[in-house]
Amino acid sequence: MQPCVSIVVVTWNSRDCVLNMLDSLRTISYRNVHVIVVDNASTDDSLTVIRQHPLQVILLENRENLGGSGGFNAGIKYALKELDQDYIWLLDNDAEVSVDTLESMIRVMERDHSIGIVGSCVLSPEDHDLIVEAGGRIDINKGVWMPHRRYERYEHSSGKGLVEDVDYVPACSALIRTEAFQRIGLLDERFFLHWDDIDFCVRMRRSGMRVVTALDAKVYHGAEKGYSSVTLYYDFRNALLFFSKHFHGVGFIRVAIAILKKYMSSYGYLWLLGKRRSASYLLSGLKHFMSGRYGRASVTPADLLQDSSRSALICTERPTEFKRVVVFAVGSFETVVATVLAIRATSPGCRIVVAAASDRIAAYRIPGVDDLFGYNLSCDGMARKLATAAKFLFGGYDAGVTAGSVFMVPYSFLIRRNFEYHVAEESFSRIGVSRRSLWKIPASMLAGWLMLAWYILPVLVVARSNYCTRKSQ
DSSP: OOOEEEEEEESSSSSHHHHHHHHHEEEEEOEEEEEEEOOOOOOHHOOOOOOOSSOOOOEEESSOOOOHHHHHHHHHHHHHHHHHSSSEEEEEETOOTTTHHHHHHHHHHOOOTTTEEEEEEEEEEEOOOOOEEEEEEEETTEEEEEETTOOGGGGTTTTTOEEOOOBOOOEEEEEEEEEHHHEEEEEOTSSSSSHHHHHHHHHHHHHTHHHEEEEEEEEEOOBBBBBOOOHHHHHHHHHHHHHHHHOHHHHHHHHHHHHHHHHHHHHHHHHTOOHHHHHHHHHHHHHHHHHTSSSOOOOGGGSSSSSOOOTTTOSSSGGGGOOOEEEEEEBBHHHHHHHHHHHHHHHHTEEEEEEEEETTTTGGGTTTOOOOEETTTTOHHHHHHHHHHHHHSSSSSSSSEEEESSSOGGGGSSSSSEEEEEEETTEEEEESSGGGTHHHHHHHHHHHHHHHHHHHEEEEEEEHHHHHHHHHO
């Protein structure tokens, strides 16, 4: 008899995404399943369309938005209490599964009972031969996670039955043995978003159960979602929470310095750029960590919008003037594509180069782009950064266009004039980023070091308390 699986999908104001997910679940070959959809108090018509969908689902309605961790926990609790199953499959509402995704994961689990959780190989929805991630690693020296097999070609791994041990697998598609919940508990709802699945997997590995990714278990899920003030908040606060839970002593001091230096420099950078709302969210993330205030950030719907630079000007220069443009890809994949199309439509003869972080650059091999330029602000040494700066400075670019409005890549200061593209308004605006304002970069780095010195001791005190609390549980 087939093992029984409960599939848990969490949704919040994502009508089209959850419908696509339910459509893809109708096609799976594995049949012994219960589908649980947890709605996090959506205000659109998600509930209506879920009830009308031909796939039979168990619909749980939360009275408030409990985030990814709280939403998944609601579905897990129901499954453990009301259903008799062997596995629970966590799925993001914007993922799309293949016919044999679940079947492939079940085979891995049934062959090796030391495995507590198996994740899918996540492929790009735009390019089905491009791996977004196959689990990932944790870098304690930098305080970041690193996707495994990031943007490798899937054809080299497909059909080989590869199963690899990793530090974590993303909750966008993760099959969990039910006995694991009795051993380590549920997701930590303090995270709300980001780092919660990583924390769960680290606890899994420390309990003696393996965390693996199955390369044959395909799921399509985009990674280029861009940034907002709120995601910055969760990334910063939850990175400190995660490492304070699992590391102590010299190990935590090292990673705390790396995290604080990075985010406090970003705070100074955003503040100097006039992006005061984004900067305030970063500082709030730090203060909330120190005061033990976790869970959902207190925001209004307007706060979810990316704030615009105070130095932005109405663009009086027509894009047709562009001859050679570098597009800085800091927004979502859709934003970058829209920006490229807008430039190409108004300047057909323009040469467009997309610049992005090295581990993301492969995603932008898209129509309309003439060349790609990768960089790594976190890992490149000074010599490499200077060489990259020289390429921007002497690359003959007459303009830089930022696709996304929270971050301005430091290299954009080396371009003579810079613009933002606003997708909703389908318009460009001139921004006050140029060689004349280059001083803001070293100033923000200095601010980062000063704020690091100010906050490091309070952070260490809170971290010690978090670690001791975990050890006593």
